[in-house]
Amino acid sequence: MSGGAGAERANANAAAADGTALPRLSRATLQGELAARYDRMKAYPVKVLQIGEGNFLRGFADWMIDRCNRQGLFEGGVAVCQPRPSGAAKLAELREQQGLYYQWIRGLQDGRPVDELDLVSAFALTVDPYAEWERFLSLGEEPALEVVISNTTEAGLVYQTSEWEPERPILSYPGKLTALLHRRFETFGGDPAKGLLLLPCELVEHNGDKLREIVLRHAEDWGLPEAFKSWIGEHNRFLNNLVDRIVTGYPAEEAGGVFSAQGVEDRLLNAAEPYHLWAIEGEAALDARLPLARAGLNVLWTDDLKPYQLRKVRILNGAHTLMASVGLLNGLETVGEAVGHPVYGELIRDAIMNEIVPSVPLPEDEMRRYAGEVLERFANPHVRHKLADIALNSLSKFKVRLLPTLEAYAERTGELPPRIVEAFASLLRLYRARETENGGFAGSRLDGGPIALRDDAAALTELAGLWARLDRGELTLEGLVADILGRAGWWGRDLDEIEGLRAALAGALTKMEASAS
Numbered sequence: 001m002s003g004g005a006g007a008e009r010a011n012a013n014a015a016a017a018d019g020t021a022l023p024r025l026s027r028a029t030l031q032g033e034l035a036a037r038y039d040r041m042k043a044y045p046v047k048v049l050q051i052g053e054g055n056f057l058r059g060f061a062d063w064m065i066d067r068c069n070r071q072g073l074f075e076g077g078v079a080v081c082q083p084r085p086s087g088a089a090k091l092a093e094l095r096e097q098q099g100l101y102y103q104w105i106r107g108l109q110d111g112r113p114v115d116e117l118d119l120v121s122a123f124a125l126t127v128d129p130y131a132e133w134e135r136f137l138s139l140g141e142e143p144a145l146e147v148v149i150s151n152t153t154e155a156g157l158v159y160q161t162s163e164w165e166p167e168r169p170i171l172s173y174p175g176k177l178t179a180l181l182h183r184r185f186e187t188f189g190g191d192p193a194k195g196l197l198l199l200p201c202e203l204v205e206h207n208g209d210k211l212r213e214i215v216l217r218h219a220e221d222w223g224l225p226e227a228f229k230s231w232i233g234e235h236n237r238f239l240n241n242l243v244d245r246i247v248t249g250y251p252a253e254e255a256g257g258v259f260s261a262q263g264v265e266d267r268l269l270n271a272a273e274p275y276h277l278w279a280i281e282g283e284a285a286l287d288a289r290l291p292l293a294r295a296g297l298n299v300l301w302t303d304d305l306k307p308y309q310l311r312k313v314r315i316l317n318g319a320h321t322l323m324a325s326v327g328l329l330n331g332l333e334t335v336g337e338a339v340g341h342p343v344y345g346e347l348i349r350d351a352i353m354n355e356i357v358p359s360v361p362l363p364e365d366e367m368r369r370y371a372g373e374v375l376e377r378f379a380n381p382h383v384r385h386k387l388a389d390i391a392l393n394s395l396s397k398f399k400v401r402l403l404p405t406l407e408a409y410a411e412r413t414g415e416l417p418p419r420i421v422e423a424f425a426s427l428l429r430l431y432r433a434r435e436t437e438n439g440g441f442a443g444s445r446l447d448g449g450p451i452a453l454r455d456d457a458a459a460l461t462e463l464a465g466l467w468a469r470l471d472r473g474e475l476t477l478e479g480l481v482a483d484i485l486g487r488a489g490w491w492g493r494d495l496d497e498i499e500g501l502r503a504a505l506a507g508a509l510t511k512m513e514a515s516a517s
Contacts, residue, residue: 025264026098030119038100038121041069045144046124047076049180051083051173052151053090057201058120059247059272061149063103064297066122073291076146077124079139083152083173085130093267099123101268102258104251107380109274117258129176133169136176140184143194146289148177150211151201159214164222174214178222181215181236185228195235197289199280201243205309208281212238240281242308244316246383247272275377279308307362314360315352315367316374318401322420323348324390325398325427329512331447335385339378349375351419359408359417392454394427399491407498416504425508428484431455433464446516459490477513478506 023029030038048065050057068074080099082091094101100123105116129136139145150156152173160172170176181196188194200207212232219229251258251271259265277298280286284293284301292299302308320335326347327338339345352375357367377383402420409417432444433453441460442450453460466483469475475483481502485495496502 022259022263022265024097025100025102025262025266025268026096027100029264030100034119034121037070041077041121042124044069044075044077044124046079046139046142047074047144048078048147048149049139049145050078050080050149051176052149052201053080053082053087053094054151055249055270056243056245056247057149057151058101058268059103059249059270060243060245060276060278061199061201062122063118063120063272064276064278064292064295064299066118066120067297068291068295069122071295073295076144078122079125079127079142080123081127081129081136083150083156088128088130091126091128094123095126097266097268099126100266101270102262102266104258104269104271105274106271106382107273107275108376111376114274117262130169133167136169137166137180137183140180140182141187143188145184146197148196148198149201150177150199154202154204157200157202157204157207157210157214159217161221162218164224174211175218177211178215178218178224181232182219182224182228185231190227190231192231192235195231195237197282197286198236198238199241200238201241203243206240208238208240212236237282237286239286240305242277242279242305242312244277244279244312245272245275246377246380246385248383248385271382273377273380273383275373277308279305281305311360311362311367311370313401314405315356315371316377317397318356318405319348319352319374319378320390321394321397321401322351322423324387325394325423325430327387328391328451329426329430329446331445331449333387335378335387335390336381336383338387339375347419347422348378351417351423355409355417355419356405359405359412361408388451391430393456394431395455395459395490398424398427403491403495406501410498416498416500421501421504422508425505425512428481428505429509429512431460431463432467433460434467435461435464444516446512448516477509478502481505481509 027035027038050061062078065074065078080094082088100119100121103118103120105114105118107114127136127139150173156173160175162170162172162175166179170179184194198208198211200211204210215232216229219232248271250269255269258269278292279300279302281303282301287293287301293301323335323338326344330344332338332341332344339348352371353368357371358364360367402423406417406420430443430451431453433441436442441453441464443453445451466475466480470477470480482496485502488494
């Protein structure tokens, strides 16, 4: 279902705005083609196992699979499991709504407003692996199973020592997956045709390689047969991939209007921006097994994922880190406020187009087009992306996202990029750290207001000590900058070797200190 029903939702009956007078979304509330589509999906075999019940995969992969099914290209259902015991509540909500939810897509695309509400009916099964371990393992016996998709956060894609106890649930995602693959191997006698496509969507570089490595380590630890390990390595495709979409989840302030317009209450209502990209390192022929590109979605099968990772990290993530330090220091709260600001918005655009884009070692025309898409996404009024969330671990983020641009710009032009230098100085000033009563750390905006700092505790302790020495007169601003730049353990090299950087940062910090309240 799709509709430009923004006005209808905005004027919905206020009496029903909280959804309490409406039935809960379920199969019983569907009529016509929506009911027929749901019934067709329930008759499909399970082709996808999804580890992750959260907003992102529902607004990304499941939305895509539903699009494929509508076009008759995939004809497969999704079995969804939560990766952690804490996800049981969300799984229970999915069960209560029989896997149904509305996906709300809003924002700008190619300069045009988008407002679409789609009913997603992709979930064939919900399985709690902690309460239904045998049922979870039996998913490996599904003959039509083709794909495993996961989003367990970066912390979920790690090796955790665990015992081989086939009757008991395994806590880690890779451990669960190893057990399920072993069940599949045994069920089908190691049939090469029963190998799977595995798409870990965790934001970890080489995520497919990482998952395969952990699975094989579990197989080795548990003494599983060599034939099983060979089947894993030769007939299962662990694909590195990159996902990109802002999914903001449940739109609490506007949900009542949606409920009234649709005549049902949907506690799983999910909001996202129009932009989506799934870049997968694999041959285009794999689209026959998961026909996302054939469905007209922005899915790219590629033999080299690095350009897509590089442009995202340098341009989108780099701009986020730049605006977080500049914006928070100057009292701004969201991405939208930052890019819409008459002064800082221009700083952000100038940094992206004139400092970051020319320093990315990829075709500049393509990078400018991508940068234009990024700026359009930043301007989406329906996405309240908090700068404080982006600022998490800003020291390591600056190293990965902006420092390479600073170095490349300096090498290319013989000068320092002024906007990125300003962002670096803003970061150092924002990290004018002091310990708080609860054992955390707070920085300081230029207006004197405190801001919580969430970063490496050891680094924040050292920064607090340096700023305290400055306040006691034991250290000059230039000396403070020299000390910070010289910490090769933080930056990967001695940044004080970059000509002019110490003076530029000290000068910018001097002006900031003079203007502070």
